[in-house]
Amino acid sequence: MSTNAKPNFKLRKMLFASVIALICVTLVYFVYQQNKAWAVPEEVKKLKNPLQPSESNLSAARELFKENCVECHGDAGKGDGPEAMMHDPPPADLTDAGHMNTLTDGHIFYQISEGRKPMPSFKKRLTQDQRWQLVLLVRSLSQPATPSDMKPSAPASSKPDANTKPVPSSKK
Ligand code: HEC
Structure with a gap:
C-alpha cells in the first residue's frame, strides 16, 4: 500500500x-x-485594400458599421457609442487622423479581424470583403474632407443617422 x-x-x-x-x-x-501595441504581422501590414472606395462599398460598410461597431465606436466613430462607457480600455476614436494615418490598410484590416479585448474579433462574423469595406469606411471617418464623391454621415449631434439608407447595389 x-x-x-x-x-x-x-x-x-x-x-x-x-x-x-x-x-x-x-x-x-x-x-x-x-x-x-497591436502585434500586427509585417506581411499583413503590407496588404492593400482590394476594394475601391465606391459608393456601393461605402454604403455597404456604413450598414455593417451600424450593426457591428456603432455600439462602441459611436455613429461618427469617435469612440462615444452607447456602450463605450462599459469598456476598458475605451473604444478607439477612429476619427483621430493623426493616429489613424499612421496605420496601413492591412493594419486596420487586422484590427477588425482579430479584435482586442474588449473589441470582439470579426473574422468569423464578417467575410473578408465586408472587413475590407469597413477598412474603407474607417479610413473615411478620419478624412472627412474627401472632395467629390462621399460625405461622412451626418454629424452625431444633429440627427443620429436616419439618412443613411442602404443603396440598392444593382450595378456592380
Ligand atoms: C465591444 C466594443 C467594440 C466593438 C463592437 C467594436 N470595437 Fe473597435 N475597438 C474597441 C476598443 C475597446 C478598441 C481599443 C482596443 C485597444 O486599444 O486595445 C477598439 C479599437 C479599434 C480599432 C483600432 C484603432 C486604433 O486606435 O488603432 C479599429 C480600427 C476598430 N476598433 C474598428 C472597429 C470596427 C470596424 C468595428 C465593427 C466591425 C469595431 N471596431 C467594433 C471596441 C469595440
Missing part, C-alpha cells in the same frame, strides 16, 4: 505545479496583451 502512496503524491505535486505554472502563464499573457 505505502508503495502506492508515494508515486501518487509525486503525481499530485506535479499536477499542482503545472496548474500553478499554467495560471502564471495565463496571467503574464493577459498583462502582456493589455500593454503591448
Whole structure:
C-alpha cells in the first residue's frame, strides 16, 4: 500500500505545479496583451485594400458599421457609442487622423479581424470583403474632407443617422 502512496503524491505535486505554472502563464499573457501595441504581422501590414472606395462599398460598410461597431465606436466613430462607457480600455476614436494615418490598410484590416479585448474579433462574423469595406469606411471617418464623391454621415449631434439608407447595389 505505502508503495502506492508515494508515486501518487509525486503525481499530485506535479499536477499542482503545472496548474500553478499554467495560471502564471495565463496571467503574464493577459498583462502582456493589455500593454503591448497591436502585434500586427509585417506581411499583413503590407496588404492593400482590394476594394475601391465606391459608393456601393461605402454604403455597404456604413450598414455593417451600424450593426457591428456603432455600439462602441459611436455613429461618427469617435469612440462615444452607447456602450463605450462599459469598456476598458475605451473604444478607439477612429476619427483621430493623426493616429489613424499612421496605420496601413492591412493594419486596420487586422484590427477588425482579430479584435482586442474588449473589441470582439470579426473574422468569423464578417467575410473578408465586408472587413475590407469597413477598412474603407474607417479610413473615411478620419478624412472627412474627401472632395467629390462621399460625405461622412451626418454629424452625431444633429440627427443620429436616419439618412443613411442602404443603396440598392444593382450595378456592380
Ligand atoms: C465591444 C466594443 C467594440 C466593438 C463592437 C467594436 N470595437 Fe473597435 N475597438 C474597441 C476598443 C475597446 C478598441 C481599443 C482596443 C485597444 O486599444 O486595445 C477598439 C479599437 C479599434 C480599432 C483600432 C484603432 C486604433 O486606435 O488603432 C479599429 C480600427 C476598430 N476598433 C474598428 C472597429 C470596427 C470596424 C468595428 C465593427 C466591425 C469595431 N471596431 C467594433 C471596441 C469595440
